[in-house]
Amino acid sequence: MNDQLFAVIDVETTGGGIAGNRLTEICIVLMKGAVVIDKYSTLINPEKHIPLQITALTGIDNDMVANAPKFPEVAKKIEEMTREAIFVAHNVNFDYNVLRNEFKDLGFEYSRKKLCTVRLSRKLIPGLFSYSLGRLCDSINIPIVNRHRAEGDTDATVILFQRLLSLDDDFKVIRSFLHAHSRQATLPPHLCAEQIYELPESPGIYLFKDKNHKVVYAGKAINIKKRVISHFYDKLSKEYQLGQETYYIDYETTGNELMALLLEAEYIRKYYPKYNQAQKRPGTIYQIISYVNQRGIIQLALGKTKLIRDSVGTFYSRAQATEKLEQLCEMFKLCPRYCTLQSNVEICSHYRIKNCEGVCDGSELVENYNEKVEAAIASLNRESSTYVIREKGRHYEEEAFVLVRDGRYLGFGYVDKNAQVSCIDDFEPFLKLQQATYHTNKILSNYVRKQGAPNILFFDDFSTAGPRPSQNVTQELFGMSC
Structure with missing residues (x-):
């Protein structure tokens, strides 16, 4: 890769999420292998107001950019300078998506291969306390002049990238990150790729957690791995911000979608995650x-x-x-x-x-x-009945059940197919108690209405009585015959 072109880039923006971000400054350092061969830096008129909090961070105010070129005036230079290069940045998805949106507004598709120096650093310089640009450079003695300005941050990123190139024997890591089937460039910067590879491809729930292990999002999926990865391909500002705050992913398999829905509702009630908007308030x-x-x-x-x-x-x-x-x-x-x-x-x-x-x-x-x-x-x-819903278990040797008494959701559990379950009281040892809420009740109401009798076994009451004989449902549940 000694002849490979790399464009190390940093941008400053007006803030306001990926979709509303406009460029206020850009710096591009073009490298051939580890050698710097060109540099371009300019302020950009964003054609919108720069908020005070952004000015406080970057030092760039509205007066500074009033006479600066607008993006259409510099777009050709940026496109030509990066045309044959790999796009390199610290937390690359931010810089890349902002720049791509600027080109999209002009009616052009901007597409480059990407490398993230955050993810490369985590791989090649493991064990550091933080991988933010400032703390990372402090840890390995890289000077930063003009922090939070495009040129200052780009210059520091160039030195960091040169260090990373020297640590990557035969460019094995970089080649693996650039591989067509690698998702490294799309993953959040703080998330270990192994966590994604280890996710199951089965129904269940997943929890996104921040650096303090606080749950910031709870979701359900028929295929956990596929659904989690889809978050990182989504270009919405909310999904991008969620990715920036995600450091860990936990999951729990359920065997079926109904259990996943119920468990998702329970975790949203329990943790009240920042990025879950639905299910936080009861509806009408x-x-x-x-x-x-x-x-x-x-x-x-x-x-x-x-x-x-x-x-x-x-x-x-x-x-x-x-x-x-x-x-x-x-x-x-x-x-x-x-x-x-x-x-x-x-x-x-x-x-x-x-x-x-x-x-x-x-x-x-x-x-x-x-x-x-x-x-x-x-x-x-x-219709406020006592009944059991039967569903697929987490593996072929078990089946799942949901228990409702007098119309009130009590919880769910899993029963071994060989277990001796003769009457409804026998489900209690396997029952994981859950809180009935507006959302769990709505989930069950919709399920009963759509699925009907085949998966449901009704009982006259919650005693040791067997299933109601008048119901046209199966007389066997988990191997029982009442």
């Missing part, structure tokens, strides 16, 4: 409520609340709740008007529900109608 819950109106008719209506309920029979969208009301109305021959499916009418005239027996026009006795409403309410109560 809809309930079917009943009351007696002035005519003595039991009327059904939708109630809306944000309180967390335990019942998985709760509805998590107005559409679901309305659909259930329509089903009850048809099944029990109720009046759409008194199920709040129609308003401002004396006699019902629903476009689809036509089997009202006339309580609205007086041809059906109120007493008879109310008996039908009470039967409908009773059917709703029966």
